[in-house]
Amino acid sequence: MDYLLTEEQVMIRDLARKIAVEKIAPVAAEYDEKEEFPWPIIKILAEADLCGVYIEEKYGGMGGGAMELCLVTEELSRACGGIAISFAATALGTYPIILFGNDAQKQKYLPDIASGKRLAAFGLTEAGAGSDAGAIATTARKEGDHYILNGTKQWITNGGEAEVYTVVAMTDRAKGARGASTFIVEKGTPGFDFGKKEKKLGIRASATRELVFNECKVPKENLLGREGMGFIVAMHTFDKSRPGVAAQAVGIAQGALDHAVKYSRERKQFGKPISGFQGIQFMLADMATELEAARALTYAVARMVDSGAKDVAKESAMAKLFASDTAMKVTTDAVQVLGGYGYMRDYPVEKYMRDAKITQIYEGTNQIQRSIIAMELIKERLR
Amino acid sequence: MNIIVCIKQVPDTQDIRINPETNTLMREGVQSIVNPFDMYAIEEALRIKEKLGGKVTIISMGPEQATEALREAVSMGADEIVLMTDRAFAGADTWVTSYTLAKGIEKLGKYDLIICGKQAIDGDTAQVGPGIAAQLDIPQVTYVKKTEEIKEGSARFERMTEEGYEIIETPLPCLITVVKEINIPRLPSLKGKIRAKQAPVVKLTAKDINAEADKLGLKGSPTVVDKIFAPQKRTGGQILQGETQEVVNKLVDAVKDIIIASGKT
Numbered sequence: 001m002d003y004l005l006t007e008e009q010v011m012i013r014d015l016a017r018k019i020a021v022e023k024i025a026p027v028a029a030e031y032d033e034k035e036e037f038p039w040p041i042i043k044i045l046a047e048a049d050l051c052g053v054y055i056e057e058k059y060g061g062m063g064g065g066a067m068e069l070c071l072v073t074e075e076l077s078r079a080c081g082g083i084a085i086s087f088a089a090t091a092l093g094t095y096p097i098i099l100f101g102n103d104a105q106k107q108k109y110l111p112d113i114a115s116g117k118r119l120a121a122f123g124l125t126e127a128g129a130g131s132d133a134g135a136i137a138t139t140a141r142k143e144g145d146h147y148i149l150n151g152t153k154q155w156i157t158n159g160g161e162a163e164v165y166t167v168v169a170m171t172d173r174a175k176g177a178r179g180a181s182t183f184i185v186e187k188g189t190p191g192f193d194f195g196k197k198e199k200k201l202g203i204r205a206s207a208t209r210e211l212v213f214n215e216c217k218v219p220k221e222n223l224l225g226r227e228g229m230g231f232i233v234a235m236h237t238f239d240k241s242r243p244g245v246a247a248q249a250v251g252i253a254q255g256a257l258d259h260a261v262k263y264s265r266e267r268k269q270f271g272k273p274i275s276g277f278q279g280i281q282f283m284l285a286d287m288a289t290e291l292e293a294a295r296a297l298t299y300a301v302a303r304m305v306d307s308g309a310k311d312v313a314k315e316s317a318m319a320k321l322f323a324s325d326t327a328m329k330v331t332t333d334a335v336q337v338l339g340g341y342g343y344m345r346d347y348p349v350e351k352y353m354r355d356a357k358i359t360q361i362y363e364g365t366n367q368i369q370r371s372i373i374a375m376e377l378i379k380e381r382l383r
Numbered sequence: 384m385n386i387i388v389c390i391k392q393v394p395d396t397q398d399i400r401i402n403p404e405t406n407t408l409m410r411e412g413v414q415s416i417v418n419p420f421d422m423y424a425i426e427e428a429l430r431i432k433e434k435l436g437g438k439v440t441i442i443s444m445g446p447e448q449a450t451e452a453l454r455e456a457v458s459m460g461a462d463e464i465v466l467m468t469d470r471a472f473a474g475a476d477t478w479v480t481s482y483t484l485a486k487g488i489e490k491l492g493k494y495d496l497i498i499c500g501k502q503a504i505d506g507d508t509a510q511v512g513p514g515i516a517a518q519l520d521i522p523q524v525t526y527v528k529k530t531e532e533i534k535e536g537s538a539r540f541e542r543m544t545e546e547g548y549e550i551i552e553t554p555l556p557c558l559i560t561v562v563k564e565i566n567i568p569r570l571p572s573l574k575g576k577i578r579a580k581q582a583p584v585v586k587l588t589a590k591d592i593n594a595e596a597d598k599l600g601l602k603g604s605p606t607v608v609d610k611i612f613a614p615q616k617r618t619g620g621q622i623l624q625g626e627t628q629e630v631v632n633k634l635v636d637a638v639k640d641i642i643i644a645s646g647k648t
Contacts, residue, residue, distance in 0.1 A: 011576050018570060049573035062573060 001292055003299050005071075012068055015048055016075035028080035031205035032351055035197075037161050038083045038205050045076075045087060046116020054091055055098065059110035065306035066240060070247035070298060077251025078258070081355035082205030084251060086119070088244045089157035089206070092363070093120030095237040096166040096182055100225040105184065109164055121158035123167035123185075123211050124234055126151070131368045133168070133234060134177045138213060140169040145220050147171070147183060149213040152195070157362075159209030160194040163187040167211065168230045180230025184222040191216030202354030235313070240305055242316040242363055246298040246323035249359040253291045253327040256334035256352035260284060263338050263347075280337060287330045294323040314376035321369040324359035331356040384437030384533070385494045386428040388461070389484055389515065390421040392445055392452040393505045406611040408505070417452045420500025423561045426568040428498050429460045431533060438462045440491060444472055444483055450584055457579035458571035464584050465491065471589040474601025477506070481514025483599060486592040488519065496538070497558040501526055512560035522557040528564040 005013065023044050031038055045051055053068040055061025062068065069091050076084035094113050097105055097120075112118040129135040138151025149169055156165075165185045172179035185192055195210025224233055261284060264275035274280045301319040305312050331353040335342035342349045360366045395414040402409050417425075428439045441456040443449045444467040453464035467487045475483060488497065497519075499512035509525075516523035528548065529541035539552045543562050571579075589599055597603055621637075623630045 007580075008577070012573060015571065015573055015576065022570070044570065047572060048570055049575075053573070 013071045016072045020075050020079035024079035035204045037207045051116035052114025055114040060114035066302040070302045074247040074251035077248045078255040081252045082203035085206045090120045092241045093122040096233050119162040120164040121162035123153040123156050127154050138169040140171050146217045149216040153211040161207045171227045177231050181227045182224040182230045182233040239312050239316045242320040243302040245363050246319040249323040249327035250295045252356045253330040256331040259349050260334040260337040290326045294326040317369040317372040321366050327356040384435045386439045387494050387497045388424050388428045388441050389499045390443050391418045391503045392449040393418045401613050418503045422568040424498040424500045425456050426566045454579040457582045458575035467587045469588040471599045476604035476606035477508050477510040479603045485515045485518035486594045487587050490592050495555050499560045501560045516558035522553045524551050525560045527559045527561045
């Protein structure tokens with residue numbers, strides 16, 4: 001389908017695709033097996049100027065937005081969802097600075113992120129605070145020119161590998177959700193450490209670790225926005241980043257469909273390729289149709305975000321929900337098309353199915369997305 | 384360092400079809416790419432420039448369409464691009480191509496190093512690089528697999544041979560042709576691609592290069608193509624099966640038959 005991309009967007013997509021095909025696809029299985037962080041690939045993305053596609057030109061980026069971020073994430077995910085998320089999670093960690101940072105903070109952090117010299121990560125989730133972000137236990141107490149952070153963040157993508165972290169902590173617990181604030185914390189700050197690297201079902205090339213803060217002293221200039229804005233920062237960040245997860249899901253689904261179509265033409269049973277059987281044809285047709293619908297919704301929402309629309313919570317949630325549910329279905333069916341071969345690790349489709357699962361879980365479970373959509377629907381009726 | 388890289392636009396050989404009537408290459412609908420060996424030449428030029436500073440100029444002789452190949456070099460980081468295009472250049476063989484490119488290079492002014500791919504994948508002659516060096520009367524080092532050192536006025540290269548390698552020291556300016564072992568060409572960058580889109584192309588015609596008219600194009604080419612034919616497709620060989628001893632005996636008999644048939648006993 002023709003999405004009427006601009007000339008520059010076509011360039012971005014084609015370059016990301018070239019890297020995915022030539023540099024990522026050949027090593028995806030190996031990174032999945034070894035659970036290693038894909039630094040050589042990150043370096044390639046940096047040299048290709050792809051790390052800053054969504055960052056303003058003033059700060060060293062290419063001046064694009066959510067749409068450009070989606071195009072790159074989708075193309076990389078088509079080859080490996082795990083490697084793609086190492087790129088996309090940096091965007092998640094960078095959005096709080098883009099949206100709420102002052103010029104000094106942007107000058108200090110964005111150019112290195114745009115050039116790919118440093119990766120970023122977003123620290124919100126804790127052992128006792130996932131969907132219920134109000135239950136955050138990490139604290140930040142003000143002492144002179146500093147904030148002192150204490151607590152542990154859990155399952156942080158790019159944890160340990162990133163150098164710039166945007167972290168949500170409670171500055172005033174008595175105020176509940178209104179007592180949270182967001183800080184930029186650099187790797188190497190005394191009192192900031194990392195927990196063990198998690199072993200995961202999918203996206204195994206990506207690094208997932210705990211962030212441990214023990215009397216960690218952060219300069220007060222590193223506060224994003226004002227005290228008490230922590231949740232606003234987090235929610236606005238997710239509104240902008242969720243199309244990115246949707247794009248990851250679309251890419252994973254596309255990769256799985258590519259393999260399923262290819263295999264169906266090669267695999268012969270009863271004397272002909274299985275692509276000649278309606279049972280397979282109907283599956284492939286449904287996979288492709290739902291995938292295209294997911295892509296169309298994702299791009300539409302990304303463009304809405306880039307148009308500067310004020311409230312995109314509902315649409316962002318819809319894109320993430322629909323694309324990730326579609327990815328789960330398409331990748332499961334891809335395994336089915338390959339039958340026994342699909343279940344084996346020697347063939348790439350089982351990995352797509354494992355990688356797809358996380359897109360239904362992170363940046364808000366799909367149940368939370370449905371809650372957001374329903375809440376917005378009800379709010380709209382009240383207006 | 385003023386480095387000149389000569390490149391050629393060629394059909395993508397992953398997608399090759401021969402017209403069974405004329406035995407010529409079918410070019411319709413076939414993607415054009417930068418000759419893969421020239422990609423190593425571009426990469427080596429960029430690496431030398433990054434180390435020593437200077438300028439990388441890419442030159443190509445061909446139709447207007449070859450501009451695409453030149454722009455690809457800019458997206459990787461080349462500074463200037465030159466297209467030699469003129470009806471008078473058409474139909475040139477390797478002799479005339481070398482002469483024409485040498486004239487174009489002379490026109491560009493002072494240079495320290497010229498880099499070519501070892502050969503083009505369509506003609507496979509490997510003659511144009513050495514031909515340019517001969518026309519310009521400068522030293523040449525072919526099949527270079529490593530740039531060892533480049534200093535003021537001289538350079539040292541490792542040259543691949545069938546048995547191993549030779550180390551050759553040469554005064555500058557000189558011309559080298561490179562093999563694929565020399566480097567891994569970089570991918571283009573986004574900023575490079577945007578720059579490439581707008582990069583100005585210097586165009587040289589027959590009039591610009593002060594060439595003798597009867598030395599150009601098909602007219603100036605001493606090569607005469609007598610006949611073009613597609614080699615017969617290889618039929619799969621015979622596979623011998625059975626116990627080892629039995630198979631070896633069969634193999635020896637088969638070899639004997641071949642020798643006898645060839646009449647060289």
